[in-house]
Every structure is written in structure tokens, then in C-alpha cells.
Amino acid sequence: MPDLETGVLVAGAGPAGLLLAAELALAGVRTTIVERLPERPPYxxxxxxxxxxxxxLARxxxxxSLVAEGHRVPHAPVTGLPGPLLLDGTATxxxxSLGIPQTRVEEVLEARALELGVEILRGHELRSFTQTADDVTTVVHNGQFGRTIRSRFLAGCDGGRSTVRKQAGIGFPGVDARWYALLGDVECELPYGPAVGPDGRSLFVIPRPGYVRIVVREDDPPSDKDTPVTLERLQAQVDAVLGRHVELRAPRWLSRFGDAARLASxxxxxxxxxxxxxxxxxPPAGAIGVNVALDDAFNLGWKLAATVQGTAPEGLLDSYHAERHAAGGRxxxxxxxxxxxxEAGEQPWADLMRRVAAHPAGNRALAEIITGLDACYEPGGHPWLGRLAPDVPLLMSGSETHLAALLRAGRPVLVDLTASEAFAVWSAGVEVVAASSSTLDMDAVLLRPDGHVAWVGTPGSGDAGLAEAVHRWVGKVPAAT
Ligand SMILES: Cc1cc2nc3c(=O)[nH]c(=O)nc-3n(C[C@H](O)[C@H](O)[C@H](O)COP(=O)(O)OP(=O)(O)OC[C@H]3O[C@@H](n4cnc5c(N)ncnc54)[C@H](O)[C@@H]3O)c2cc1C
Known part of the structure; x- marks a missing residue:
């Protein structure tokens, strides 16, 4: 007998694990997180x-509340371009971009997960698991003794060195790091921004509250990249690049990262x-890691919940790989x-890219591509199909609301925009919400729980194609159709 039974066991309480668990719990799935660390690291x-x-997150x-406490910046982080990628006019x-510590985002997600009933076992490391056709049995260890947990599914949100990925035998093809950089959260007198040394090499100083983050490429990294970074090591590298001594003090976090790129097969x-x-x-270019982790979790949560609950249409869970593996590749x-x-310097193609980025339309396109705002899971149809539906204003029963608010419960919604409630008959299979809009030129729109558009009813086309879309994404087709 296992020590614990749960619906989904999530390994890892980072952004991906916390949001995934919250999404599962929102849908009513019993969910447990095991997290190796006894508490969130201070850095x-x-x-x-x-x-x-x-x-x-707005869905x-x-x-x-995050926006209220963060710091708004009107552009997207990018590496290698001289100017910013402006977000004004992009599809969002x-x-x-919101300046807010990852630790704060994790706190908010953890609070939500707990509020929704997720059990979080900190100080519990996933060691191994076996799966059958019906369930997964996982062995976790809390430093003193092991426990077994049986679940319907196991979600590996356990970071880049994922034990779950390795033990599942899932390949991780890609490229090794060509360079490593040292990172130091320290105090020093260097001004913010790039600092260039006499031989043209540079380091970067990022402002943080009460300290700075220094990032500098590492000469001769050790063969074991897990060798702890010391203040002396960082100091020597900074001095070598700047060609002078600048004292670094009060280290809060010292680390090393590289430009390896790998994607689970x-x-x-x-x-x-x-x-x-x-x-x-x-590579950390574009500061995208947390964001992709959240995107994956948001895509997976409702699909996995429906699968656990036995309501998922065939193929729904596999659409997670289809959609997010492709996104991961991008x-x-x-x-x-x-x-x-x-690294391209004056190469002609790099010059071309810089010119594209300097052009307003090119700048917008790059901003959407680099942030993932261009996500479209079904390209080629109606401009909304497969995309995240914009948060347009709506009127419902005479009250003002907006589209994102319809997704709070995490369920698929068919928004009926005809004044005659022509789509009410579909309520046997999907939640139908009657609303009106002064801007939308459509009769109805079927939203997946993640807000992506599954079907659009254009004026005059009736419900053509709706049964297929409901069947594909919701799993039940109303008897009346
Ligand atoms: C220096 C640096 C700066 C970054 N800056 C940004 C940025 O500005 N913006 C951005 O979007 N991203 C940034 N990232 C990337 C971002 O931090 C990660 O992509 C993000 O944390 C990934 O989230 P995750 O939930 O997938 O994994 P993680 O956050 O790594 O969480 C995985 C969790 O699993 C736990 N775990 C591991 N193994 C086990 C096990 N066997 N059993 C139980 N628990 C386990 C770990 O302790 C950890 O808590 C940065 C990364 C680094 C290193």
C-alpha cells in the first residue's frame, strides 16, 4: 500500500509546478507537490x-495584484539588439514587461495553490517512480525516510536537471554550452549597464534593490561546472575584464550559467x-524562462485535469506535446x-536584423515572437483561431464585463454574441454565456480554458464546425445537434 494517494503528483515547486498544481486543483483534481528544498531559496x-x-495570469x-506591486517597463527584454523591443501595438x-522578483511570483502562486487545496510537501525529493497503465508509484525521500505516493499522473516540473525526465527515459537532445558566465549578486561601486575593459571585453551590471547583479563571461571555467563560484573567483574575473580592481562586497548569490540549449524529445x-x-x-536571452514555464503549465493544467476526471476527448492530453513542444523549439x-x-558583430545578416528591429513593424513582430505573444496553435484560419482571445469589453445582462473574466473558473466557454441567444442549445455540452459586444464582428466564439480560441462563428455561418470543435476540445457534443 502506498503511504499517500493523490490525483496528480507534481515534482517541483517552481513556477511551473505551482501554477500547474493550482490549475489542477481549480478543476477539482487532488494534487500534491513534492519539493526537494525545505524552503524557497533566499536568492x-x-x-x-x-x-x-x-x-x-489575467485569465x-x-x-x-502582481501588476499593482511590480514595475512596468514598456518593452520586452532582448539580447543582441541596440534598441528596445517596444510592446505598444503588439497583440497583448x-x-x-513587469519587473517583479520570481520569488514573489512563486509566493503568489503558492498561496493560490494552497488556497485551492494543493498539498505541498517541502523537503521531499523525488527519487524514483514506476508507472503502469493505470497509475504511477513514486518514491520520495525527506532526508530521514522514504515514502511512496501513488497517483494517476506524475508531472515533472523539477527543473533543467529533471530526475523525472531522466527516469522516464525521455531524451534531451540539443547543444552543449559553448561559454559560461559568472553571476554575482553583490555590492560594488560600478555604474549600472555595460562596463567595457581596455581590451574591449565587457561585463554587465544590473540594478537590484540594495545590491547589483554582475554578469561576466568566465575565462577557463572548471571542468566540473557545479564547482561552487566563490567571491574571489568572481572578483578575479571582473578585475581581469575591467583591467583594474573594483571591490565586490557582501555576496548574496554567486552562480554560473551557460548557453546550452536542449529540448525534451x-x-x-x-x-x-x-x-x-x-x-x-x-540561453537566458530575452529573460523568458519563468514565462515559458507558466505557459507550459497553463496549457497542461486543464488538459490533464480533464484526463484525470475522465471527461477529456481523445487526444486532448497529447495536444499538450503537440502545442508546447513546438513552442519549446521556437x-x-x-x-x-x-x-x-x-556575437555577430558587423556580419551582414546581423545588420539586416538590426534594421528590421529599427522598423516599427519589424520591431513589433520581433517583440511578439520573442515574448511568445505570437502563439497560435491553429494558424491559417480566422485571425482569432488558435490564438489567445483578446480581453475585449463585453456586456452581460446589462452589466459591463470583459472576456478574460469569463475564464476565471478554468472551464471552456462558448460566448454567444447573437442577441437571440442562438447558441443556447449548446449548453448541454459546454457552458454558454450570452453577451454582446460593440466591437466584435462574430456570432459566437468557443474559448478553451486557457483562453485560446477553439472556434469562431462568423456572421451568417451558423454553427458550422462547432460540433467538431466541442468534440475536440470539450469532449461532449450536445444531444440537440
Ligand atoms: C541567473 C538566472 C536568471 C534568470 N532570469 C530570468 C528572468 O529574468 N526571467 C525569466 O523568465 N526567467 C529567468 N530565469 C529562468 C527561470 O529562473 C527558470 O526558467 C524558471 O525558474 C523555470 O521554472 P520551473 O518551474 O520550470 O523550474 P525551477 O524554477 O527550476 O523549479 C524546479 C523545482 O524543482 C525542485 N526539484 C528538483 N529536483 C527535484 C526532485 N527530484 N524532487 C523534488 N523537487 C525537485 C527544485 O528544487 C525547484 O524548486 C533565470 C534563470 C537564471 C539561472
């Missing part, structure tokens, strides 16, 4: 949520799924391209 890796993440009412409801192996860094690692390409751009 902070990432410092931003991008426009795409804010759009997604669950989670963006507003949040045309800005499968995001699903039977009853085991991967999300976030467990599924992909890439993230790797985008981040590697930014590094290549940074």
Missing part, C-alpha cells in the same frame, strides 16, 4: 513577467508529463538567435 533568479504571462484573475492586453511518456525547465533549457531558436546576434 532570486528571474525578475520579470512578460506580456504573454500577464495575459495568461484567472491573478495578474492585477498588457503592453509592458517528448513532453509525455505514458502517465508522466514534463513542463518548464524540465522540458527545455536555453524558444530555443529565438534565444540562440539572440546570442548569435550578440
Amino acid at each position: 532570486c533568479r528571474g525578475f520579470n513577467l512578460n506580456a504573454r504571462s500577464l495575459d495568461l 484567472r484573475g491573478l495578474a492585477e 492586453d498588457h503592453p509592458f 517528448r513532453y509525455r511518456e505514458g502517465r508522466v508529463l514534463l513542463a518548464g525547465d524540465a522540458a527545455h533549457i536555453h 524558444i530555443l531558436a529565438n534565444t540562440r538567435a539572440q546570442v548569435a546576434l550578440e
Whole structure:
């Protein structure tokens, strides 16, 4: 007998694991997280949520309070271009990046997960698991003794070195790091921004509250990249690049990262799924890691919940791999391209890219591509199909609301925009909401729980194609059709 039974066991309480668990619990699935660390580390890796993440979080009412406490920047982080990627005019409801510590985002997600009933076992490391056709049995260890947990599914949100990925036998093809950089959260007198030494080499100083983050390429990294970074090591590298001594003090976090890029060959192996860094690692260009982790979790949560609850249409869970593996491939390409751009100097193609970025339309396109705002899971149809539906204003029973608010409960919604409630008959299979809009030229729109558009009813086309879309994404077709 297992020590614990749960619906879904999530390994890892980073952004991916916390959001995934909250989404599962929102749908009513019993969910347990095991997290190796006894408490969240005091240092902070990432410092931003991008426009795409804010759009997604807003579908669950989670963006507003974060936006209120964060710092808005009207452009997207990018590497290798001389100017910013402006978000004004891009396909988002949040045309800005939000400066907010990753640790704070995790706190908010953890609070939500707990509120929804997720059990979080900190100080519990996943060691091994076996899966059958029906369930997964996982062995976790809390430093003193092991426990077994039986679940219907196991989600590996356990970071770039994912034990779950390795034990599931999922390949992680890609490229090794060509360079490593040292990172130090320290105090020093260097001004913010790039600092260039006498031989043209540079380092970067990023302002943080009460300290700075220094990032500098490492000469001769040790053969074991896990060798701890010391203040002396960072100091020597900074002095070597600057050609002078600048004292570094009060280290808060010292680390090393490289430009390796790898993508899991499968995001699903039977009853085991991967999300976030467990599924992909890439250079830090564009500060995208947290954001992709959230995107994966948001895509997976409702699909996995419906599968556990037995309501999922055939193929729904596999659409997670289809959609997010492709997205992961694009993230790797985008981040590697930014590094290549940074290293390209005066090469003609790099000059061309800079000119594209300087052109307003090119700048917007790059901003959408690099942030993932261009996500479209079904290209080629109606402009809304497969995309995240914009948060347009709506009138419902005479009251003002907006589209994102219809998705708070995490369920699929058919928005009936005909004044005659022509789509009410579909309520046997999907929640139908009657609303009106002064801007939308459509009769109805079927939204997946993640806000992506599954079907659009254009004026005069009736419900053509709706049965297929409901069958594909919701799993039940109303008897009346
Ligand atoms: C220096 C640096 C700066 C960054 N800056 C940014 C930024 O500005 N913006 C951005 O978007 N991203 C940034 N990132 C990337 C971002 O931090 C990651 O992509 C993000 O944390 C991934 O989230 P995750 O949930 O997939 O994995 P993680 O956050 O790595 O979480 C995985 C969790 O799993 C736990 N775990 C691991 N193994 C086990 C096990 N066997 N059993 C139980 N638990 C386990 C770990 O302890 C960890 O808590 C940065 C990364 C670094 C290193």
C-alpha cells in the first residue's frame, strides 16, 4: 500500500509546478507537490513577467495584484539588439514587461495553490517512480525516510536537471554550452549597464534593490561546472575584464550559467508529463524562462485535469506535446538567435536584423515572437483561431464585463454574441454565456480554458464546425445537434 494517494503528483515547486498544481486543483483534481528544498531559496533568479504571462495570469484573475506591486517597463527584454523591443501595438492586453522578483511570483502562486487545496510537501525529493497503465508509484525521500505516493499522473516540473525526465527515459537532445558566465549578486561601486575593459571585453551590471547583479563571461571555467563560484573567483574575473580592481562586497548569490540549449524529445511518456525547465533549457536571452514555464503549465493544467476526471476527448492530453513542444523549439531558436546576434558583430545578416528591429513593424513582430505573444496553435484560419482571445469589453445582462473574466473558473466557454441567444442549445455540452459586444464582428466564439480560441462563428455561418470543435476540445457534443 502506498503511504499517500493523490490525483496528480507534481515534482517541483517552481513556477511551473505551482501554477500547474493550482490549475489542477481549480478543476477539482487532488494534487500534491513534492519539493526537494525545505524552503524557497533566499536568492532570486528571474525578475520579470512578460506580456504573454500577464495575459495568461489575467485569465484567472491573478495578474492585477502582481501588476499593482511590480514595475512596468514598456518593452520586452532582448539580447543582441541596440534598441528596445517596444510592446505598444503588439497583440497583448498588457503592453509592458513587469519587473517583479520570481520569488514573489512563486509566493503568489503558492498561496493560490494552497488556497485551492494543493498539498505541498517541502523537503521531499523525488527519487524514483514506476508507472503502469493505470497509475504511477513514486518514491520520495525527506532526508530521514522514504515514502511512496501513488497517483494517476506524475508531472515533472523539477527543473533543467529533471530526475523525472531522466527516469522516464525521455531524451534531451540539443547543444552543449559553448561559454559560461559568472553571476554575482553583490555590492560594488560600478555604474549600472555595460562596463567595457581596455581590451574591449565587457561585463554587465544590473540594478537590484540594495545590491547589483554582475554578469561576466568566465575565462577557463572548471571542468566540473557545479564547482561552487566563490567571491574571489568572481572578483578575479571582473578585475581581469575591467583591467583594474573594483571591490565586490557582501555576496548574496554567486552562480554560473551557460548557453546550452536542449529540448525534451517528448513532453509525455505514458502517465508522466514534463513542463518548464524540465522540458527545455536555453540561453537566458530575452529573460523568458519563468514565462515559458507558466505557459507550459497553463496549457497542461486543464488538459490533464480533464484526463484525470475522465471527461477529456481523445487526444486532448497529447495536444499538450503537440502545442508546447513546438513552442519549446521556437524558444530555443529565438534565444540562440539572440546570442548569435550578440556575437555577430558587423556580419551582414546581423545588420539586416538590426534594421528590421529599427522598423516599427519589424520591431513589433520581433517583440511578439520573442515574448511568445505570437502563439497560435491553429494558424491559417480566422485571425482569432488558435490564438489567445483578446480581453475585449463585453456586456452581460446589462452589466459591463470583459472576456478574460469569463475564464476565471478554468472551464471552456462558448460566448454567444447573437442577441437571440442562438447558441443556447449548446449548453448541454459546454457552458454558454450570452453577451454582446460593440466591437466584435462574430456570432459566437468557443474559448478553451486557457483562453485560446477553439472556434469562431462568423456572421451568417451558423454553427458550422462547432460540433467538431466541442468534440475536440470539450469532449461532449450536445444531444440537440
Ligand atoms: C541567473 C538566472 C536568471 C534568470 N532570469 C530570468 C528572468 O529574468 N526571467 C525569466 O523568465 N526567467 C529567468 N530565469 C529562468 C527561470 O529562473 C527558470 O526558467 C524558471 O525558474 C523555470 O521554472 P520551473 O518551474 O520550470 O523550474 P525551477 O524554477 O527550476 O523549479 C524546479 C523545482 O524543482 C525542485 N526539484 C528538483 N529536483 C527535484 C526532485 N527530484 N524532487 C523534488 N523537487 C525537485 C527544485 O528544487 C525547484 O524548486 C533565470 C534563470 C537564471 C539561472
